[in-house]
Amino acid sequence: MSRCVSAPDNRVVVFLHSGEYDRVHQGLSIAAAAVAAGRRAEVYLFWWALERFLMDRLDEPDFTGREDICDRFESRRMPTIRALLEHVRETGLGTLAGCTGSLGALGGEPKAGDSGIDLWLGWSAILQRTAGVTDRFYL
Template sequence: MNPPASKVAVFLHSGDYDRVHQGLAIAASAVASGRRVEVYLFWWALERFLQGRLDAPDFHPPREDVADRFETRRIPTLRELLEHLAESGLCSIQGCTGSLGALGAEQSTEGAPIDGWVGWSAILQRTAGVVDRFYL
């Protein structure tokens, strides 16, 4: 009998497309292997989700060569990765209430692809003992 797979925690702070993509790709790899994942959104990553900027790669500084490669190689967008994560039933996307307040974006939460809202006390409890943590 195999022991249950450990949980993975992904902390997304940066809103840069490449960092958010990397974090969601890590989460997708984990759920593909049957592991539970919790993704926590802070500051600029949270802002990207609230603004719905999940479809077209927007690199800064601009990298048309990389953006073109994303399209020609059919690399999934942030939205497609999120859909995969939701369909798996193994991933939860959580927004930080402190970051939400700091951004002044409380009115922007409707329709955002976020499963719940948590503060640091809950985050610390939920991730206690989690060995696989990724900070981007």
């Protein structure tokens, strides 16, 4: 008797809640590594991470109280959040999604194209889209 075995879901999913620069940078670094390896990457933005994107604070590293890290980022020419996001987008393998509940809590309304966000979803849709994905990162 032959059994049909489905291939494992090869996507990488990153859930970003914190808007701190280091966490958002790390999440997009994970997504950039995934797409560089030919895998699909989905980045979901909640609360303060979503706010960072809506406020377009993607270029300047801001490590509160750690100016030495900011200087090191610049001297080593480390990519900004925006540069990482552009890499993910250029491959065609990345999706940036915003949470409608978080947007509502922040006082906004979902609009197509807000800060480059590809789609707006609530938790029911997010859970459906990410079901079966084993490579999940929460930051």
